[in-house]
Every structure is written in structure tokens, then in C-alpha cells.
Amino acid sequence: MDKQRYERGWEKLMEIDGEGGQRVIESLKEIAPDLGSYVVEFAFGDIYSRGGLDLKSRQLITIASLLTQGGCEPQLTVHLNAALNVGLTPAEIVEGIMHCVPYTGFPRVLNAVLTAKAVFQERGVTGPGAASRE
Amino acid sequence: MDKQRYERGWEKLMEIDGEGGQRVIESLKEIAPDLGSYVVEFAFGDIYSRGGLDLKSRQLITIASLLTQGGCEPQLTVHLNAALNVGLTPAEIVEGIMHCVPYTGFPRVLNAVLTAKAVFQERGVTGPGAASRE
Amino acid sequence: MDKQRYERGWEKLMEIDGEGGQRVIESLKEIAPDLGSYVVEFAFGDIYSRGGLDLKSRQLITIASLLTQGGCEPQLTVHLNAALNVGLTPAEIVEGIMHCVPYTGFPRVLNAVLTAKAVFQERGVTGPGAASRE
């Protein structure tokens, strides 16, 4: 195990995903601890630690990728929280989700928006509500 | 917002999806009201309002598309109800789902058939039961 | 091998897919002849031979399933030809493809429509052209 990558990754994971990310790693301890290490080392120590794009852009991309493949509601929950953690507003998050309709159709977008609704409620943040339609 | 498209779409939504569709639009009110408007205006006001294919054919296509992408059980529930609403029989609906096996494999079809089973039970309609195998 | 299922399937395959289907079975002869037999026996001898839905409805469902999963352009080509063979008009086929936009988004629908355009051109049938938009 590469200590430096792991530590850099853990710090990033805590900065971005916070408790939600920690819970994922812990859930793997008995069954597949190495898988948790790869998440920390590769996803966070390698990829999220790169320069070239800020964390807000990275979270919008993550949400788009997760919602497009479907069936990833648990991961979407973690990363919608992460999106708030790195400073995206609820309105920006919902806007990013809605932007996917022409590419994925409505069902995947509806699933993601309703997941976001649950995350916002649990966090006590107010959803965008009033439309920003021009 | 285009009143005419919205009204035509709302009427279509009520005709086809009924209460199930209304609940979807309402669930979006606080979080993404524009998304609800797009469902009404575009999916129902534009697409479902077109001529050229009857509503039974449209529902069979919708079910095939939803079951093939997977992870859309909530939308499948709405559109299985819609399929009954526009006059498809339970036997025709199950037949349409089973037709997808050679194209999607069994897992997606099993998920859709069991979703249909739950919808039929809730509606109190009798499933096809006896096989129509030649 | 079940002669009866195979023969019933082969007859259905020829009725529906015609030469395009025959070419698929032949392309498998050297590499995976059993796979060709399963297509004939199961997809056509079992599924397509069932009652309960006419062949036009079955082809609309097939096209919706193939376009939704993406990356199946060769199979879509065979089944767009089959759709014409069983009596669907080019306008109905295009209408069925367009109906999928709210469920799959534009990219998968664009790929299918352009595949249909190529099939119609090769068959010398005229595409729908003028819109049936209400």
C-alpha cells in the first residue's frame, strides 16, 4: 500500500465526501478492505487530487456520470452531499441534473432529482423551488 | 411557458397516466418545478400528442424502453398503469414485456414482469395467468 | 436439437427478417453455430411464434429495445428491415423511434433515425419527410 497516495486520498475524501465517504469505506472493511483502499488511493488520491478542474466542476461531472448510468442512487446520495460540501448551491445542482434531460431522457433525471430532494431535506437546505427559467 | 403546449400536455398526461402522472409532477414542485413543466410540455404536449401511432403502441414502446434501460421501476409503475388506462389488457402488457427477452436477457424482463404483477394486484385486475404459448 | 422448434423458428425468421436474418445465422456458422440455432429456436421458434401481439407491435417493441440499449446498430438494421417486411410504414417506424426521446434522450434516437434513413434508402422506400406534428 502506498502510504502517501492513501493519505492524500483520505484527506481529499474527507474534504469532499465527509462522513458519507467514510461510511462507504467502513462498510467495506469486513468484506473487501482493499476495495476501500482503491477508492481512497485511486479515486481520491490520484483522480480528485489532480489540478486542472476545480472541485465544483468535478462534482457536476460526477453527478452527470452517476445519474446517466442509473441504479447508482447510493453513490448519488454521497456525491450530492459532496456537491454541497464543495460549495455548489442546491439551485446549481438541480440545474446540472436538469441539463441531462436531452441526453438521458426524463426517467434517469427524475430519479436523480428526487434523490437530491431527499439529500437537501436531510441537510435542511432549501431546494431551488422557484424556477430560473428565462 | 407556452400555455397551449402545457394545457395540451396536461390533458394528455391526465388521459394517459392519470393520478400517477399527476403525483410525479407534484413531487417536483418544491425541488424542480420546471422539470415538471418540461414533462408536461415536451413529453406529453409535443410527443404523446403527435399522430401516426395509437396510444396502445406508444405504451408498448414506452414499456420496452423503460425496461431495457433498467433502474426505472418508478417510471415503469406509472406507465404500466398508463398501459391499462389506454386499453391494453394485462395479457398484452405481459406479452410485450416477454417479447424483450431475446434483446435484453432475462433479468431486466423479470424486474419488469414483477413490477407489472404489483401494478395489476393494486389495480385488482387479473394477470394473464394461463399461458398463450402456441 | 429440437427439429420442430428449429423449423418453426426458421420459418418465422424468414417471414420477418428475411435475407438479413439468414445472413446473421450464416455469419455464425464457423464460429458459434449453436448461437445461430438458439436465435432460430428461442428468439423465433419460441418468442416470435407466440400469439397475443401482432408482428407490427413486436417490431415496434424490438426497435425500442435495441435503440435504448445503444451500440446495436447492426441488429437495428436487420429489424428496421423486418419492420418494413411485416407492414409497418416508414412513417410509423420513424414515429416509434421518435416516441423514445423522452425516455432515452436525443442521442440514442438520432442514431436510430439515421440507421433507419440508411435502411429506407437501400430499400428505395420514401421516408416520412413531411411532419405529422399536430
Place this chain on the structure above:
Amino acid sequence: MDKQRYERGWEKLMEIDGEGGQRVIESLKEIAPDLGSYVVEFAFGDIYSRGGLDLKSRQLITIASLLTQGGCEPQLTVHLNAALNVGLTPAEIVEGIMHCVPYTGFPRVLNAVLTAKAVFQERGVTGPGAASRE
């Protein structure tokens, strides 16, 4: 219905999936009994009864295919049990799931590993726990 294929398939289904498979077939009885017959005859009577690959390899392939398409957790549960039934160890199963990370990304693999965790717990078998990382 082809008695021989059905019987051979049922025997295979019981050998591999056991009770979990039986429950799937039973759940289809009222709604789509033919679909259950196709699972028995085609999936088990035709495909699983073939030579050329042992059952352990077939279960690893099944798990890889199910986890990759996503949204098939019920089928994954049946086939993780089947994997244990045919003699794969929990460590081999988890290793097979983890092997998919470079091809599917983490989310689909996390969903499968947590499904495996639940199956192993229900079966009372001990998960791999200690890493086999070199």
C-alpha cells in the same frame, strides 16, 4: 413444451440456484408462467447444460454480467448464492467482483460487493476480510 429440455433445465436450476431459483419460477406462476418455463428450458436446459466451461467459471461470468448492467440486485442475490453452491469461495467471489473495477468503475462494483456482503451474512459464511493484495 419440451419435457426433456424442461427436466434437464430444472435439474440444473436446482443444482446451481437451489431454493433461490425455485422462488423466482414460483413468483412468475400467476403472472407469466411461460417466462418461468423459458428460464428453465433456455437458460438452464440449453445454456447451463452445455459443456466447455465449468460451473465456477460460468458463475463468475454471470456475476460480472449482472453487476455490469446494474439494477439487477435481485438476480445478483440469486447468483451469488449459486456461486457459493457450485463451490466458489467468498474470497474468489469478491475477487471476481473487484476485478471489474477497471471496466465498470467503482459504483457498480460497490453495489455488487455490498449485495455479496448481505448474501454471505445470510448464509453465515465468513467474507474474505483480510486482503489478498500482494
Place this chain on the structure above:
Amino acid sequence: MDKQRYERGWEKLMEIDGEGGQRVIESLKEIAPDLGSYVVEFAFGDIYSRGGLDLKSRQLITIASLLTQGGCEPQLTVHLNAALNVGLTPAEIVEGIMHCVPYTGFPRVLNAVLTAKAVFQERGVTGPGAASRE
């Protein structure tokens, strides 16, 4: 047809996708002209015309969604050009694509990066080349 939405959409389409987008609409003229109108009116007149996220963010989301679903290389080509048009640098685009590896795995990302390579070469822009790895 809604003239205002169409005109707003066409202007957006030309601003973002330019010639590539125009070619898509033209390719639909004979086969499905309404589909072209929906792309213009809904995707560009409704969605891309919304406030709340800048065009750079929208293109990163579009690319993530297209690469994640796979089989959308023609649409990816249009939107990689669009990404350059709205001011994203080649390095930012490649960074956005690489960010998807933990979510989609390598194959989909490799397909997208090689599509980007072809687009950059045709546009005569220099790819990122030197790594921005920390």
C-alpha cells in the same frame, strides 16, 4: 411550432455547436424533420437557454453524460467541438473526461479521449500532452 422557442434555440445551437449542430439538423430533414425541431426547441431553446450554470459547466456535463452511456461517438464529436467553442481548453476537456474513470471505468473513457484526440487534430488545436498530475 413555437417560432420564439425555435429561434432562441437555433441561435443557441449556432453559438454552441456551430456547423456540427447545423449538419445534425440538416441530416434529419428528409427522414424526421420534427426531430430536428425538437432538438432546436427543447434541447437548445429550453434547456441550454436556461440560466444558473455557465456554458462551460454545461458542456462538461454533456460530455460526461454522453461518454457514460457509450455508443454516442457522433454526438460526442459534436459536443467536444462545442466545448472548444464555448472556451474550454483541450486540457480542461481531457481532465473532465479522465475524471470519469472511477465512475465509468477505463473503456468508456478511452473511447472518449480518442474521440477528443481526433477532434483536436481536425481543429488543429494542441492536446494537453504534458500531464497536470500533481
Place this chain on the structure above:
Amino acid sequence: MDKQRYERGWEKLMEIDGEGGQRVIESLKEIAPDLGSYVVEFAFGDIYSRGGLDLKSRQLITIASLLTQGGCEPQLTVHLNAALNVGLTPAEIVEGIMHCVPYTGFPRVLNAVLTAKAVFQERGVTGPGAASRE
């Protein structure tokens, strides 16, 4: 960059994928060299270097995952060659592909079998031809 992981990964890549893998890494040099490093370090240095499953099983899993997601024909070509490199016979490879029919349906399996046919022809190895159906 972690020299040890890179070297271990490169050795594995050459052992398994050979020239085909090398070409992938080289194709990334100008556009995304880090992506090539991640393939070597993570996919081959971390995952393929693990114990617990032999390389034949790993290649069967890889092929199942690639064919199931679809649109990965270039990667499938590399890994069908790799499957031969690690000692799987053409008959075992085709058997593994055909095993996926009940899970993915015929189209994805047909695409993979025809890709295998091209790989076997280029390598001058003889496909399975005669069926191993019981």
C-alpha cells in the same frame, strides 16, 4: 508516479495484452499520458497483479463485463487477444461469450462473437466450429 506499481503493471500488461495493450498506451501519449499511466498502474499494477483468481478466470470476467456494457469493441479486441495469450482456447472464449445470452440478450453477444471471429482470423487460430452442445 509510483515506479514500482508502474513497472509491475507494465510487466503484467505485456504478459497479458502484449502488443495490443502497448498500442493503447502509446495512442494516449500526446493526448492523455496520465490516463495511460493509470491503466498501467491501477488496472494492471493493482488489479491484475492480485492473487486469488487465475488469469484465465480474469479474462473471462473481463470479456463478460466488456460485452455486457456494449460499445467497447476496441477494448474487446484487445482482451480477446489477451484471452488467447493467457491460454484460453477459442472454444472456451466462445463458450464464455455465449453464456451471457440469458443475461444480456442476443445483440450484445452477437457483437462479441463477431469481434472474436475477426480476432481469431487475424491470429490464424481456428474457431470452435463444431458445437459442444450436449
